[in-house]
Amino acid sequence: MSASATTRFGMLHGTALGEGSVSVHQYLGVPFAEPPRRFADPIDWSAPFEGGVRLAMRPGSVCVQPTVTAGDGFQGSEDCLFLNVWAPAPSTVPLPVLFFVHGGDFLSGSGGEYNSSRLAARHRVVVVTTNYRLGALGWARLSEGRANWGLKDQRSALRWVRSNIAAFGGDPRRLCIFGESAGASSVALHLLSPASRGLFGAALMESGSPIATPAGAAEELAADFFRHSGCGEAQRRGGQAVLSCLRAAPIARLWRAASAATAPPPGGGFLDQRTFASVVDGVEVPARPFELVASGALARVALLGGTNTDEGSGFVLPAVKRPLSAAAYTDYISKLTLRLEVPRANLSDVLAVYPPRPAADNANSRGNRAYLYRFDQRARDDTSEPVDWGVTHGSEVPFVFERGSWIDSGNTSFTPAERLLSVAIGGMWAAFASRAQPLPPAAWPAYRNGSEAQLVLSIREDATAPPPFRVEVPPRARECDFWERLQALVRDKEQRVAAS
Structure with missing residues (x-):
């Protein structure tokens, strides 16, 4: 069946999907910007559709990136600035909007990989996923102010959504930007950028924090x-x-x-x-992100962020197909920790607690609500890996989109208990977009400086009722204090050197 929506540029023809008893209208490959000129800012789409109509039934081209098969080739096109929309239908009232920025180390991925029909249908939320330029084409620093093209692409897509999402039943006043990994880092940079002010009312970061080379x-x-x-x-x-x-x-x-x-x-x-990757360019990212956070540059919006229990395991040589010497392992860990001697530190503990905290501290000090979580449920499609990485980087993604697998084949492998967890997480994300509060305060207290509660997202295999979430205080808060003191010392030393 077909679906249609009338945007500022004409009518889009999409596809009507059935998700249980709910119909979802899917629009794929919608252009939000003109085909980009290489190493230039995106130009927002402004032309009427040819003949007043555009088909939106197939994904647009992915941005240039590595091929999924072995080798050093590439796939995709430079003409890749497309987004996708999933909207419950019919809708008699404006619905909250979730705008997703994909991960992939700023090198790979696309919005079309994340089928959001179940998330939209079950939780009555409009979901948008987007492409953005990747690799050197998206993130090479040519000169002062000439960089971060991928970040600008994301902002162009946000502008399109603000102007057109009402045509799909969405409420632009209740727009939450969320992302995973590199996408979460991008979300954090939008929180710090004056150019992104007013484009979203809440921000959600899965396993990512503001970083810039x-x-x-x-x-x-x-x-x-x-x-x-x-x-x-x-x-x-x-x-x-x-x-x-x-x-x-x-x-x-x-x-x-x-x-x-x-x-x-x-x-x-x-x-x-x-x-x-994202870089300090003097304009989009005028200074190092931790300095911007410390200076109070964070947007005044509600925040939700978290990490996974074994976050660091995915970075400990996942590509190695042979045994690794202790010396090589130590060398890798030392590079991740600025070559500091912390022999008893657990990389996963640091990564699983630290990334969201500075932003949460800053938001809390300015009167914004902030919520922290820890995801503690292993994804079932990890069983094909030769090494048990635990609840590693990206394990939460199938649960957010209720797809059962990173690569959506149309089937799911969720157990009943896992599906309950997936439904609960999707509901919390949708509630956060709707009212900037994922659960009632008694169930998930907001973050407070000095009272660093976070919600643990996990299940029991024998669970037949909604997952038993629990609130905890991260056991590694002292380590977070250490990293923050270290950053302060680095800033102080640099200022002394600059003044000498």
Whole structure:
């Protein structure tokens, strides 16, 4: 069956899906910006649809990214700025909106991977997922203020949603931006960016915090990218020469150049591999995120954030197919911890508690509600892995979207107890979008400085009633205090050096 919605640009024809007793209207491959010019800000979509109508029944092209099969090839297109909408129908009242930013290390992924029909149907919420430019095309730092194209793409999609979501039954005044991993880090950067003010009323971060590559490191990576792309001489000439060179280069050459620039140096291993990601560019991200948070730059919106119990295990050499020496393991952990000697520290403990806390502290001090959670239920599709990573990075994603698997095949492998947990999480996310409060205060108390309660999301295998959530105080609060004191010492030392 078909579905239709009349936007500012004309009518979209989508697909009507049945999710139980609820009909969901699905619109795929909706353009929110013009085909982007390489290394330029996105231009919001403004043209009427040809003939006043556009088909929205197939996903748009994914952005340029690695192929899913073995090898060093790429897939996708530079013409990739599309979003997808799932809306319950019919709707007699405006519904809250969940706007999802996908993860993937700023290198891979797409909004079309996250079928949101069940989330929309069960919880009466409009769900939007979006693409954004990836890798060097989305995150290379060309110069001061010329970077973070992927972040700007996300903002362009948010503007489209604010202007058009009412056509799908959504309420633009109740829009919650949420993301996972790199998507959550992007959400955090939108919280710190004045250019994103007023585009959303709540923010939800799954396993991510505000991060940005320092300007110096980003410039070094960009210089290697220019050199491998054949634009090194153009960079030395200055002005617009390097931009002209990059825009004239075939996309295959740029892909090879980006792969070469991010590869480990001779004699190094994958531990030394670099990545194109959000950067301190002086404009979009004017300073390091932890400095911006400390200065009170965070938007005045409700926050919800959390991590998974074994968050760090997914970063401890998941690509290794052979036994790893203790020395190599120690080297990797030391790089993740700034080479500090913390022999008894558990990386998962630090990662599972620390990321959301500075933002929650800042939000709380400014009168904003903030909520923290810890996800403690292993995803069932992890059983194919040769190593038990536990409740690792991304384990919560199938539960949020009630799909039963990262790669949606249309089937689910949830047990009845797991489905109860999935339904409960989706309901809390939708409630947070609707009223900036995921559960009644007695069930999930808001975060308070000095009383750092968080909700634990897990189940018993024999559960037949709604999952028994419990509130806990993170056992590693002292370690969080240490990291915050360390950051303060780093800032103080840098200020002293700059003043000398």
